[in-house]
Amino acid sequence: MKVAYWPGCVSRGFTPELHGSMARIAPLLDIELVEIDRGACCGAGVIAEHNQELADTLNARTFALAQQVDGAAMMMNICSTCQGAQTECQERLDASAEYRAHVNETLADEGLSYDKGLTNKNLLWLLVEEFGLDELRTRVQRPLTDLHVGPFYGCYIVRPIDRLGIDEELPRDTYLALVIEALGGTVIDYAGSHKCCGFPIITMNKEASLKQAGRHLGDALDARADCLVTPCPLCHLNLDLQQPLAERVVGRALNMPVLHLPQLVGLALGVPADQLGLQRHVVKPTSVIDWTTSVVAGVDETSTAR
């Protein structure tokens, strides 16, 4: 499947391992990535907070660029925050023809125009709804047997449910659990899976922000998770990069590895850990990977081959 690929800013900035691991697993899933490298930051809600029309126009420009990609089935992103912020803008653009025309007028000088009804899916949604869990199961080379994985969604991809199209038909707020299971892992049910990592207020109220991250990591630890997996690089910043500081705030050792979604998929598809950038994390994923023998969760390649 060919997609107009929107990596977002953070996957090319402070979590380069996310962008890299996506590129690494794409061919294994028959996904052809045509990167939208001309689009601007989605604004992460902050630009909309400053000026809604500005955020809508910047994202309409990105959508228009995505619609220009020849033969692309849809736009795909790898960031919960991009998914939420862009869907919010798209909701307004799609709701009113008059508003859309107004925004398109600003884009007209560059020969760009957004047509209503773009499909923009996070990798997580694409895996379940397009690629399919059965197909995913057949591609698994090294099942994540005995690996206990806690899902961490990120607010922007689970709320508000109306805007994101989450309902009984499309239970998108359960997809991470479905994917973990399809990859052969064990899903850990814990209190923080759908809560906020705290990242948006890290500069405004650092203690509350880190308390959120620390509490969810601690809850996952208490529920005996080996690691967390998240489709959101901003959550990853608070949960992984800031984990040493979160440990201080909540007063306990956490040492909880946090994987990006493509990394977890990649491990199960048989990609070596170092090609997925796992060595770059602040919290070493030793509980996920035994670095010396490349054993995933205590099940080495020979035993899975049997």
Next chain:
Amino acid sequence: MSEFILRLRRYNPESGAPPYWEEHTVDLEPHRSVLEAILQARARFDGSIGIRCSCRAAICGSCGVRINGKPDLACHTHLDKAQRQARDGVIEVEPMGNMPIIKDLIVDMESVHWKKIQRVTPWLIAKQPAPEREYIVPKETMIDVTQSMACIQCGACVSDCLSMEVDPLFIGPAALAKAYRFVGDPRDDQHFERLQDLAEDPHGIYDCTHCFACIDACPKGVAPMSQIMRLRRLAGSDHGIEDANNGERHEEAFVSLVRQYGLLNEAELLPRSYGGDSPLAKFKPSAQKELVSSLPAIGKALLRRKVTPAAVLKPHKLARDDLRQIKRIYETVEGREQRFELNLYISGYDEELEGATASPADASVGGDAQTSAEHGQPGQTPGGSPTR
């Protein structure tokens, strides 16, 4: 009649015993409410079940509870729907969160919710001198605050506020939505003072973590988080209030960095959020202090080559042609005389218009009350039924 099983969380703090779950089977039509089921269980099996209710028609806001983990009004939730959403076919009912439990499903609204409402001066401080008769304001300026006026004070948003969960001092979604009701009211005389107060409070508007939980929790479509974002917009952009919580600086730095680079430059965003929107921000004492306190994280990130010095010094940037386009979009949009905002709660959706009946042309662009809907702006279309 159909059978439904309820699992109620029982707790009496005065008893000294811990909370426990209790199941009851009730007989009701599927379209009946969870509240009716609770009342039937109380009447038939156990008169000591504590539940607060009054109107039974989703207008008094008394019967806020958590049903299958999600906050809602018990009288506003049909049994068949609740059963479909139950994890194991049993409808689970608990008291709301973030507030102390008085008994069973009754929480102490007084000590949390109402205290916070009082915190935001929830009444009109009218402009003086008072007119001889009534205050006359343009109709469209009041439409803007109708969304926050739809609040019935049920506390569902307070129950699920993820910021309040870790910071009980946070003013919270219900009270801040109430605050916007007066900041957006053209008759109020204290817009600046109200905004400054809410921006300077370390647990005020900048303590909201943008998690959307209150939007999903609200049974009335108030979208408290959207009202908080409007308060921020008015405080920072219109009144130029520079708060001590880095809220305004963070927003300004973010917006300006995207204008300059097209993409987010994380390495610059952090120091500028503390030291102000300038490349020299990192040398200011406020930013230096922050950088030092973050050394454990920064050090590890550099050690693992997660963040390389090259990425910090030479951040990613769009191509020159694209940056020119981004800059032009900024100039066009920010150069408008009036900031433009489309509130779908008020304007509705195009699709709904086709089927809508007897909708007066009462819609407008929302947001900036005094400026909205004046000269044929887009979005000024007759409204369908409000959804969000």
